[in-house]
Amino acid sequence: xxxxxxxxxxxxxxxxxxxxxxxxxxxxxxxxxxxxxxxxxxxxxxxxxxxxxxxxxxxxxxxxxxxxxxxxxxxxxxxxxxxxxxxxxxxxxxxxxxxxxxxxxxxxxxxxxxxxxxxxx
Numbered sequence: 001x002x003x004x005x006x007x008x009x010x011x012x013x014x015x016x017x018x019x020x021x022x023x024x025x026x027x028x029x030x031x032x033x034x035x036x037x038x039x040x041x042x043x044x045x046x047x048x049x050x051x052x053x054x055x056x057x058x059x060x061x062x063x064x065x066x067x068x069x070x071x072x073x074x075x076x077x078x079x080x081x082x083x084x085x086x087x088x089x090x091x092x093x094x095x096x097x098x099x100x101x102x103x104x105x106x107x108x109x110x111x112x113x114x115x116x117x118x119x120x121x
Contacts, residue, residue, distance in 0.1 A: 026064055033060050037068070041080045047112040050080065051105055074099050077108075084115060 008014045037057045042050040054077055058068050068076070078089055088111055092099055 030061065030064055030066050033057055033064075034066070037061070037076050038079075040076070042082060042085075047108050051077075051108070054080070070101055071098055073101050074104055077101070077104060081108075085111070 008017060037054070040050075040054065040057065045053065054073070058073055061068055074092070078085075078092060081089065085108070088107065092104065092107075
């Protein structure tokens with residue numbers, strides 16, 4: 001931090017320098033988390049791992065003042081699923097009432113259990 005404030009003669013100049021530096025870092029982190037959210041895929045992760053990874057991203061954004069609405073969380077979650085979840089996507093998107101994250105998470109975990117059962121039997 002000393003490097004950022006050397007040469008300034010007033011507390012206002014020091015504050016402005018620190019604010020500019022940390023604000024730009026904060027904006028960069030926000031953009032990084034938003035990009036991660038938009039490009040995140042379930043891939044080979046278990047559903048629990050995928051849900052935890054998404055939640056971490058939502059929480060990090062909320063911590064820096066960029067809260068993601070529940071309806072957007074649902075959309076981000078669905079957009080990262082593979083083709084094996086198409087029937088879930090149809091059910092979720094055709095429902096008139098909005099889905100909550102808790103209901104969607106329960107549905108996805110149950111569906112994954114069912115898929116695992118069918119592939120092992």
